[in-house]
Amino acid sequence: MVRLFAMPPENSPDSNLISSPPRTRRKIRVAEKSALLTRAKLIDAALETILAVGYYRASSNEIARRAEVSWGAVQHHFGSRERLMYAAFEAACTEVTAVLKAARVTGDTVEERLLSVQDVVFGFFGKASYVGILQVMWNLTSDPDTSDELHGSLRAIVAQIYDEYVRLMLQVSPDASTEFAWFSYMASWGLAVAAASGKVLRYADDLEESNLLQRRLLSKALSALLSESTRTAPAGAALIESSKS
Amino acid sequence: MVRLFAMPPENSPDSNLISSPPRTRRKIRVAEKSALLTRAKLIDAALETILAVGYYRASSNEIARRAEVSWGAVQHHFGSRERLMYAAFEAACTEVTAVLKAARVTGDTVEERLLSVQDVVFGFFGKASYVGILQVMWNLTSDPDTSDELHGSLRAIVAQIYDEYVRLMLQVSPDASTEFAWFSYMASWGLAVAAASGKVLRYADDLEESNLLQRRLLSKALSALLSESTRTAPAGAALIESSKS
Numbered sequence: 191m192v193r194l195f196a197m198p199p200e201n202s203p204d205s206n207l208i209s210s211p212p213r214t215r216r217k218i219r220v221a222e223k224s225a226l227l228t229r230a231k232l233i234d235a236a237l238e239t240i241l242a243v244g245y246y247r248a249s250s251n252e253i254a255r256r257a258e259v260s261w262g263a264v265q266h267h268f269g270s271r272e273r274l275m276y277a278a279f280e281a282a283c284t285e286v287t288a289v290l291k292a293a294r295v296t297g298d299t300v301e302e303r304l305l306s307v308q309d310v311v312f313g314f315f316g317k318a319s320y321v322g323i324l325q326v327m328w329n330l331t332s333d334p335d336t337s338d339e340l341h342g343s344l345r346a347i348v349a350q351i352y353d354e355y356v357r358l359m360l361q362v363s364p365d366a367s368t369e370f371a372w373f374s375y376m377a378s379w380g381l382a383v384a385a386a387s388g389k390v391l392r393y394a395d396d397l398e399e400s401n402l403l404q405r406r407l408l409s410k411a412l413s414a415l416l417s418e419s420t421r422t423a424p425a426g427a428a429l430i431e432s433s434k435s
Numbered sequence: 436m437v438r439l440f441a442m443p444p445e446n447s448p449d450s451n452l453i454s455s456p457p458r459t460r461r462k463i464r465v466a467e468k469s470a471l472l473t474r475a476k477l478i479d480a481a482l483e484t485i486l487a488v489g490y491y492r493a494s495s496n497e498i499a500r501r502a503e504v505s506w507g508a509v510q511h512h513f514g515s516r517e518r519l520m521y522a523a524f525e526a527a528c529t530e531v532t533a534v535l536k537a538a539r540v541t542g543d544t545v546e547e548r549l550l551s552v553q554d555v556v557f558g559f560f561g562k563a564s565y566v567g568i569l570q571v572m573w574n575l576t577s578d579p580d581t582s583d584e585l586h587g588s589l590r591a592i593v594a595q596i597y598d599e600y601v602r603l604m605l606q607v608s609p610d611a612s613t614e615f616a617w618f619s620y621m622a623s624w625g626l627a628v629a630a631a632s633g634k635v636l637r638y639a640d641d642l643e644e645s646n647l648l649q650r651r652l653l654s655k656a657l658s659a660l661l662s663e664s665t666r667t668a669p670a671g672a673a674l675i676e677s678s679k680s
Binding site for chain 2: 240241242243244245246247248321324325327328329330331332333334344345348369370372373376377379380381382383384385387390391392403404407408410411412414415418
């Protein structure tokens, strides 16, 4: 069984460095820098390879070849193809969490604010590379060799993205219920994945334009749904601005 | 290069059979039946294997093992793993096209009719096995060995499903524009894929209940969007029944 997330050894390289002579220290730092660069190259190449040749053909060898690193680099730096894939998934999720954290909800109406949130969400889930991320997620979940620890980490990362989304949704409207936020997230996610899939399948040339129209229609539909569900308490609508503080 | 969709030889087995003695004919028929059964087993096993161990580990050998057929059966009956995967994709699409063709749109209001269509769409795109079908589609599209002919067939099958959806949408409301039908399809597809993905990731125990609520909310949102877009021509709403004939 592949053990993902093995803990680092208790004597970390940093604590050992303290007693090393300066020359050795510099050498080790250079080696560490080079290792980080190789890891980053492999993480980038993993998603690129999936998109270029499909998930099935994205073997460790093929990824290393495209990353222009040595044949054994995946094994050396990650331990296994699965662990490299997880690292690529984690890097992408960390990025989107940061983007959502930094996002500003703009617009005078609920519909405009919904669109501003969707634009952010779409910027991640609507990219062709998300089709690769989805496959990593599904494959790691189904893989019998995936450890319980990894299953837990996968869920935690996904939950973190959703928490950031909810924070934005409360800026769209303080009337947004948990039910509405969840539905809105699923619908926006789904529409973005449809767009990402359309990019991979290269169905149309005017995808960007079509995707923007789709986001506008969803914002309109969600706004209508929200105003219908809060029609009994219209006073709440006036509180939208105050929730931003 | 793998040639998918090679044409059958001009002298088909059936035409040869006419001059065969009765005994040989029966033998060949038994052999044909057995071949069909093996093909069907492999097609079923392909999606099951993807769900059980992930797309990457769903090799020809693993699929044959789970189908309980001989090691070389994939090569013998399909020529390649890719062609088996395409056959599984085609079988699933043929099934959903038939289901959509046979579907009846029911309900007194646009919202109810939208829900009845979504229930049908969801019955296919919302199944965990659709996550496998999606991966087949994405992988065959990205695979450099996929022939142009296959790319064309993939698109044609997907277009057929959408044509059936549009037919149902016109039964929901004759006011449904091309734009609305496309948006409604993408949104329903996306929500169903979100549900299918949730099943694979096993995020919650009460998925069925949650998914029904999501479909209800989408029907409500789409209905609000449609009535808003046709508000300028309310007379059209009365024509809903007449379009069904």
